[in-house]
Amino acid sequence: MxxxxxxxxxxxxxxxxxxxxxxxxxxxxxxxxxxxxxxxxxxxxxxxxxxNQTAIRFKQGKTFTLGLILPNLREEYFSSVISGIEDIAFKNNYNVLIGQSHDSLSREQKIVETMRKHRVDGVLVSISKETTGIDHFKQLDKYNIPVVYFDRVPDVPGIHSVWCSLYNSTIEAVEFLFSNGRRSVGFIQGPLSLNIKNERLGGYLEAHRKNNIAVNEALIVTTDLSKAATEESAEKLLSLMERPSAILAFNDQVALDTIQLAKKKNLKIGKDLCVVSYANWPITSYLDSPPLASVEQFPYEQGSRAAELLFKLLDAGTSAEAIPFENIVLESKLVVH
Amino acid sequence: MxxxxxxxxxxxxxxxxxxxxxxxxxxxxxxxxxxxxxxxxxxxxxxxxxxNQTAIRFKQGKTFTLGLILPNLREEYFSSVISGIEDIAFKNNYNVLIGQSHDSLSREQKIVETMRKHRVDGVLVSISKETTGIDHFKQLDKYNIPVVYFDRVPDVPGIHSVWCSLYNSTIEAVEFLFSNGRRSVGFIQGPLSLNIKNERLGGYLEAHRKNNIAVNEALIVTTDLSKAATEESAEKLLSLMERPSAILAFNDQVALDTIQLAKKKNLKIGKDLCVVSYANWPITSYLDSPPLASVEQFPYEQGSRAAELLFKLLDAGTSAEAIPFENIVLESKLVVH
DNA sequence: AGAAAACAATCAAACGGTTGCATGATTTGT
DNA sequence: ACAAATCATGCAACCGTTTGATTGTTTTCT
Known part of the structure; x- marks a missing residue:
């Protein structure tokens, strides 16, 4: 038997x-x-x-496993990232162990611990929205586990990272609105921790400067991405005396919540109000009034580049010298619907 | 250093x-x-x-890892399933290794092989739409790796499974349409391999029988879930002389594609045509014309129940007797929007 | 006081594969 | 024909932990 x-x-x-x-x-x-x-x-x-892989892993002191820490799998964005990572991992005969932080710092800390205990060979992270420092990743150094941050990258020096620059696309997006005659553009920012290098805001301001349009501070509001917070901020914008004729939203989720609210207020999307955002969700093609344009951030490529970088570190780790910190920046692209 | x-x-x-x-x-x-x-x-x-977990895994001949095979992570449905599984796995100090079949049989076969080589302790599967037999899972028997099928369960005897019955909800859904005065209901079926026990069709027929409404065979069409196939089938229904006043769609994706097509033909959703479907995607709340109702299949619970069953098998495996095949059937629920 | 029982700690094998070093056999060179 | 070089294989340690069998010591019982 x-x-x-x-x-x-x-x-x-x-x-x-x-x-x-x-x-x-x-x-x-x-x-x-x-x-x-x-x-x-x-x-x-x-x-x-x-x-017996178990025996080999033990003997070689390697698990042939990568740890992947990200906020959630629900967002299509992250599932694309995973595909990019898995493809590279598969080529190197590696497995991927996934952990969802659900945007909670404490969960993220627990996951890092799990990964360490599991002795993964390397870690890829997109930080939670609550994460500001990277102290909890320091423990991995002691185990010689390299870390590559991607997409949501902490704003600290001395790390390896792969992310997608939003500066140029943001300028393009805002100018796209300007050129459509919409000179009063509201901006719904996301959590401070996620504003990589403040590129959204930077682009927003630069677009105004380039076009000699004054920035109205009242048009810049913030959300923590919860529906309630987004609605509150959108409400602020839409009830202004000088209501903006367009809104730049932190991402498609924020855009949808904003559009929903605007409709409740009987605003015609595309006429009274135009919305552009980030992420380029495929689902928006099913909407009657989708964002007019969205910034594509190429999750698959970010994932694969991050994984490639990690393997480079792993290869180097076995041999000799420390690799200088590498920061790969991809370009995003404005997609007009 | x-x-x-x-x-x-x-x-x-x-x-x-x-x-x-x-x-x-x-x-x-x-x-x-x-x-x-x-x-x-x-x-x-x-x-x-x-x-050193690696050493322990080796010594104990166990990896403390569950394999999870599912079509994709993109669908919100499956990411919820994962949460259910992870929670149970975590409680038992287990890791979860995820593989996406992308609805391809050959990929599924490769993943099973990977899981075997990785010597996972047990496997949870939701089969691909191309999967009809379970021959490729047989290899796991030789390694004493138990398998629990969930959600998309193959229609063969002698397996452990957890799935969600759609029979009663389907009857309820169709009767809901009838009671709204819509007595001509089209039905867009999915791939044969995914029609668990043919419950959707069974419920559809039973609802007609119960209400003494004749079934019109022309109203029953099929899609392989691709957008093109769905549109073709929807087209067939919508261009009938006696156009149905409602459609029961295989799932929310099919429903969205159908609604999109109907709109192109200038049909008013909710008036000329009502759509009900399965899955209950949260995103549909952002639509102007969402499905009128959708059948909730409780992915989280399916995942956790499946994981629990698997752990039961693992516990039994170490001790003595073979466990009789267990098939857990949950009830779905019609959610009216 | 002497035997039995309870306690505390050690020894050594085992898990399955990899790898540096040693050994024996064969071929090559002169 | 004999030393040297080459080839093919075996020996044994090792990775870190667990665990059955064993030894030695102390306590308990009669």
Whole structure:
């Protein structure tokens, strides 16, 4: 009844040779004779031998596993990131262990701990919206586990990162609105921790400067991404005496909540109010009044680039020197619907 | 420079005792004296000792990892399932290794292989739409890896499964349409492999029987879930001489594609045509013309129940007898918007 | 006081594979 | 024909932890 999986030992016994010979034969080691090599490989195939990964991981002191920490899997954005990462990981014969922080710092801390205990070989992180420092990632250094931050990157020096610059696209987005005759553009910011290098705001301001349009501070509001907070901020904008004729929203979720509210107030989207945002959700194509345009951030590519960088670090780690901190910046792109 | 993680051996050396004593002391083994136990635990804490999971996994012949195979992470439905599974896994100190089949049989087969090689302790599967048999899961038997199917369950005997019955909800959904005066209800079926026990169709027919309404075969069409196929089928329905006044769609994605097409044909949703479907996507609340109702299938609960069942199998596996095949059926619920 | 019982700690094997070093056999060079 | 070089294989340690069997010491019982 009890099924037994064949081991290298049994192969050795059946052929009356030593385990080391079998091991080397299976690895095509040059010092093994052709005859034995063939014999071993033939028998191994017949017995359906498969190396015990658990043993190898143990012996090599590596888990061949990457840890991936991200806010959630629900957002299409992150599931695309995963595909990018998995493809690279798969090529390197690595597994990916996923942990969702659900945008909570304490959960993120727990996950880091789990990853450390699991002895993953490296970690990829997109930080939670509550995360401001990276102290809880420091513990990984002691275990020589390299970390690559992506997408939501903490604003501190001395890290490896991959992210997507929003500056140029934001300028483009705002100018797109200007050129459509909408010179009063509201801006709903996200949580401070997620404003990578403040690029959204920077682009927003620069677009105004370039076009000689004065910035109205009252048009800049903030949300923590919860529906309630977004509605409150949108309400602020929409009830201004000089109501903006367009809104730049932190992302498509914020855009949807804003549009929903605007409709309740009987504003015609596309006429009374135009909305542009970030993320470029596919689902928006099903909406009657979607954002007019959205900034695509190429999650798949961010994921794969981040994974590539991590593997580079892993390779270097085995050999010699510390790699200088690398920060890869991709360009985003405004997609007009 | 090279950081070293402390091991049980070093603790033993520092205290001049044997490794076995240390091991047992850390596990609170009764045959270790209180004094030594305290000493060991104190020193272990000071040195920040942490057991090497890799070694333990190897020694115990267990990976403390569950394999989870599902079509994709993009669908909100499946990300909820994951949460349900992760919560249970976490309670049992297990990790979850995720593989996406992307609804392709060949990918699914590869993933099963990966999981086997990785020697996961158990597997949870929601099959791809191309999957009809379960031959490729048979290899797991040889490794004593139990499998629990959930949600998309293959229609074969001799398996453990957790799924959500749609029969009653379908009857309710169709009757809901009838009671709204819509007696001509089209039905867009999904891929045959996903029609668990044909419950949607069964419910559809039963609702007609109960209400003495004749079934019009022309009103029953099929899609493979691709947008093109859905549109083709929807087109078939909407261009009938006797156009149905309502449609029961396989899921919310199909519903959205159908609604989009209907709008293009200038039909008023909610007036000329009512749509009900399955899945209950949260995003539909942002639509101007969402499905009128949707059947909620409780993904979180399905995930957690499936994981619980798997752990039950794992526990039993270590001890004695084979567990009789268990099939847990949950009830779905019609949610009217 | 002497045997039995309870306690505390150690020894050593085992898990499955990898790898540096040693050994024996065969071939090559002169 | 004999030393040297080359080739093929085996030995044994090792990775970190767990655990059954064993030894040695102390307490308890009669």
């Amino acid at each position: 009890e099924k037994k999986v064949p081991t290298i030992k049994e192969i050795a016994k059946k052929l009356n040779i030593s385990v080391s010979t079998v091991s080397r034969a299976l690895h095509d080691h040059p010092s093994i004779g052709l005859r034995t090599k063939m014999q071993v490989q033939k028998l191994a195939a017949e017995m359906h031998y498969e190396p | 090279e950081k070293k993680v402390p091991t049980i051996k070093e603790i033993a050396k520092k205290l001049n005792i044997s490794v076995s004593t240390v091991s047992r002391a850390l596990h609170d083994h009764p045959s270790i004296g209180l004094r030594t136990k305290m000493q060991v635990q104190k020193l272990a804490a000071e040195m920040h000792y942490e057991p």
